[in-house]
Amino acid sequence: MVETSRTCDIGRDASDPLSQKLIEAREIFKDELVQPVFGEDPLSVLLFTMVTRFCSGSAPQYPMKKVLLLLWKVVLLTLGGLRDLECRKNDVRESHGLPRLSEDMYTVCETMRPASPPASAADLIEHQVPRRSLRAGKRSSLDDTFDAGLSPRGDEDDDLMDGLKSNSDEDSPPTPPRPATPTVSHRMLPWKPKVRQKDLENFLDNTRQKFVGFEVKNDHNSLAGLPQPIHEGVKVLKNHLFISLSEVQIKREEEIAKNPLSKPETEVENTPPERLYHAMLSNLPQYMIALLKLLLAAAPTSKAKTESINILCDVLPDEMPTTVLQSMKLGIDVNRHKEIIVKAISGLLLLLLKHFKLNHIYQFEFTSQHLVFANCIPLVLKFFNQDIVAYVNAKNSIPALDFPENVLGEQPELTAENIESGDSQPHCWRNIFSCINLLRILNKLTKWKHSRTMMLVVFKSAPILKRALKVRHPMMQLYILKLLKMQTKYLGRQWRKSNMKTMSAIYQKVRHRLGDDWAYGNDMDARPWDFQAEECALRACVDRFNTRRYSSGGGLEPDFRPVDNNVLSLLGQKIELSPEFTHNYERWLHMEVFSHQLDWDQVMMR
Template identity: 55%
Template sequence: MDDPAPPGPAGSPTNDNGNGNGNGNGNGGKGKPAVPKGREAFRNQRRESEGSVDCPTLEFEYGDADGHAAELSELYSYTENLEFTTNRKCFEEDFKTQVQDTKEWLELEEDAQKTYVMGLLNRLEVVSREKRLKVARAVLYLAQGTFGECDSEVDVLHWSRYNCFLLYQMGTFSAFLELLHMEIDNSQASSSALRKPAVSIADSTELRVLLSVMYLMVENIRLEREIDPYGWRTARETFRTELMFTLGGFEHLQALKIQKRAELGLPPLAEDSIQVVKSMRAASPPSYTLDLGESQLAPPPSKLRGRRGSRRQLLTKQDSLDIYNERDLFKTEEPATEEEEESAGDGERTLDGELDLLEQDPLVPPPPSQTPLSTDRVAFPKGLPWAPKVRQKDIEHFLEMSRNKFIGFTLGQDTDTLVGLPRPIHESVKTLKQHKYVSIAEIQIKNEEELEKCPMSLGEEVVPETPSEILYQGMLYSLPQYMIALLKILLAAAPTSKAKTDSINILADVLPEEMPVTVLQSMKLGIDVNRHKEIIVKSISALLLLLLKHFKLNHIYQFEYVSQHLGDESWSCPALVPSISAKGMKQFEKRISLQGGITPALSEHLSAGLPVLYHPGFARAYYGESAEAGDNSQFCWRNLFSCINLLRLLNKLTKWKHSRTMMLVVFKSAPILKRALKVKQAMLQLYVLKLLKIQTKYLGRQWRKSNMKTMSAIYQKVRHRMNDDWAYGNDIDARPWDFQAEECTLRANIEAFNSRRYDKPQDSEFSPVDNCLQSVLGQRLDLPEDFHYSYELWLEREVFSQPICWEELLQNH
């Protein structure tokens, strides 16, 4: 007997196009009984959900920085391998001429080392650029840990930190900062580089050497360890004080937020979001056959099941959701028995995006070995990961609707008067107030409104000189240009970017002077280029995220000002922001599907026979010693970190902004975001689900019905707003110009804030004037010592001899 025709790939429609008239693909064939088509579709769906994910749950810890050696490794590229030898050679030549005895650097006493470093700094002030570069390379070799004299990688890292602290104490950082300003002002070098037909790594040698020394010093000094001596700790605090533009990472942000809420008299935070995400489990990805819609998967009711069957399937879905919604998730439960724990394990697996109740075909009987799944075996989580929140506006809106319904008029922003309202409304208001959350931004907006209304009576605002405030003042007038430049670099570094980047070359630091001629050289250059782009995206995404969060904590309108420049560029030019625009969403999709936690990190290096770019092993590898492999993971954590940052940025830009949310809907980001759930990492999935949640009410009922697993995952993992009807909301009839009015109002508030606080004219005609005659004449003036000898002459010349036109004086005043 012939073999039956093979079924199509999982998730693809059958040959009958959903009309029930197909000729057998998936419906059976010669020698085998026919399988009901609906059941086969669900089998394909389950098979795909079990086998479509190529990676297990990713144990990824999101934080401010990677390991110390990993952060140092990202400074280098394979193209710079020969420069390690050059740096060592420059140091050894200079060291032999300055140090008379035959000792090496590690054998010198600390005083002798300081004397040598002081001599290096003196020789940095020579006029010759070539000599100055050699001295700078010698300093760079010290900052790299004098790897030529070390026996192990641990020694290299230790001496790198030791030398960096020594260099800082001798004033090296300030000296290199001055040299950096000289290079920035060197317009001749930049113009000559632009005139070259091909810019390579040789054109940025001076800049790279200076920035490498400064980066190594910052990275080594900021690292805190318990075994650090007291002198290092003191130097670290002095260095932080010196760098007042530094803002701090996520942990520092959380501490600042707690401190600021205490200063404003607000209750403490209920939880730390990053810590909560660490305890969350990644959900299994949703099935993608449902993306095609139920009309394509199931036969028409009139052909196989009848209308009653389709109705029963929808009721089964709704009943299962009702059971889930009616469960009291906040109720403290007693310890479960062993049987209950076993059933709970099965139930949790289904709730992680795999509700089997939604997959089960209600009319196809199960095989004898399989019993129907009953609702009694479904175990629900004991509580939600987040504390529910309610805004003051939500309470006011709820009372406004209730008063209009029951008593026929409203009381404005009064949330205390409940006269005339039924008892259930009283209980509802009480519950809402128990979960009310007042943010720092609400206090800042309220204070700003009062300052705008009463500028004279409230006086001048006292603005604390925080690092965020100093940075905002310094970059305020050039901030649009900064944001555009960062977005252009981000776009140029996007994977498979085809944008015109003639005005910006991000690969100049990795392109060699001579193009590769062998396969190994070409492979090495390709790895360098991809890795260079990944590091750029990682850096810029983290920089923008931290910048937004620090500005939001300092003042909400500073955050909104930066957000509007990021957002406006994306709305006006969809190619600029890879996380919002149409092209950008495609770039994000490629980053998720090709690189975000799925691309192998080491297979390319190992297959090419190259040492892994891992400092300090990378430096020692070019002296005949082998480099350790470092991280043996199959996934590129750098790209996963970038994807999470881009998602967090997108959430920051679109939160409570309806017009920006509509742009996500217009650019059809929902399918791309849903495919991003294939990466099984809890933090990434959380921010994907947040973005899907804010779009749900605009995507329509059919989308919600076809994506019930995603809806269930949102219920489980995203914070609940008590009276938010995101899943069933019908208030989507708002006109587009209403959304634009919100943006215009926000822009006006931002301009008023910047004008009031930062655009203060020096000689303003609106400055207060003392009109009291007694006060003016009573002021003591400092006159020259010889004035009393010649005051009579001055009166005669300046007062009595000058004609006074009384009519003109009276007319003007």
């Protein structure tokens, strides 16, 4: 129901009465999904609670694959997909007085060509056999990846609509022509360079200190005493200046913290992400830990352990297979089961991070910190520390068992040959989708965080990410190169010298930050002794935000909270009396009131 409501075609004519009814029904259904059920929690929080109970061992009978798929699709429907989020981001930026984004990451990736990975001796031998690039894959699959929706080869548990389309021509692997590009496109960089406000301030402070001998705080316009080339450099920086929505929100939080009375917080917009965050806040750390536990159990690199979480309880039969054919079928089903779990968790985490970041930066930072504390960074690296090319080429599907082939018409006889043949597609788009999501999550956790970037270096992520470049998918390569770019300054000159092909790919495909010397290693902000202080300062800001906005006292200390001095308000308060007092009330009244003579004159004088 959720997936059909999300993906059903309303029709081109919005004025058509049937289309109007479908749109109205979809909105009513979305509103019902965010309403409280069985208490005060919406359906999404109820499903999160089921995940935590399953991981704690109190409810091992839950079909966790279906729970995760439903949770992911409910969040996807109620909050919106990633393309909807990009449109909303521009509207929010305009409401804060910021210009709209000039580039669409998805459009750029559609026209980007995959880079050839750095070759080793073994790769040179294998390269003699022609390989098919992922560039020849479906165009619709890339669109589904962008929307964080279904992969083009839909899972039978995702929805029935994909199964109904499995016999159509769209499900065969077409080879669309490469998008037409201008003849000068190979000479142009794909992204417009950006400059942060902090980069401009650092440039002015350094040049003033060098040429004038003193600094001028909070002055970005005065260039007195500076040579003409510096004037031109400042002009270039200002032309590429980009102010993010996060910077505006952080600045506003600082103003509220410094002047809580003169600049109080305005009314918070009751958006779907705001309601979801508020409902998840009390148990959000436990939710993140549970999701990562399931991701670890479903990772291909994880070894089966007796004490690990049993995510196969709804897959394994009561009696183990006795024939080779049954063993092959069960093995494929188990691998497919794990792939769907990884897909659902990666899509869910990416959606939560992106929606929380747009709603408020500190909601995103709170979620990110708990993911980092739960070892999300080494877990993702462990996931990629495998033969990633074999993972994206895996064919853990049996078309003869898919819907509608399995229920309509004559059922084909299941043999070892049609089991081994697997899917007809050249690649498993489900696994490519999961890999891209995990890379994007890793980028969001580490971007502009020096302490977390150092974690990538400490866990030796560079060789793991370099091996993943063998998957020739432009979007996947883009996020791998981003992760390599942010840590090149820590890897040393010898590494950069030995990986010039990777450095060239970073220069060609990743956005440039003017003034960022990522290729040279002269980092002024990377001070190892400040890493712990960086995380602690961030945590203090996040806690102050959560306490002020979501605590009952409004974030004030008990001694400074306002006191209710209104007599009518105090007399109108409802006080819960204990059962013992209610049962013995008449006796207490007789002993404490009627049996004592009070001198009311003395009472009034006091």
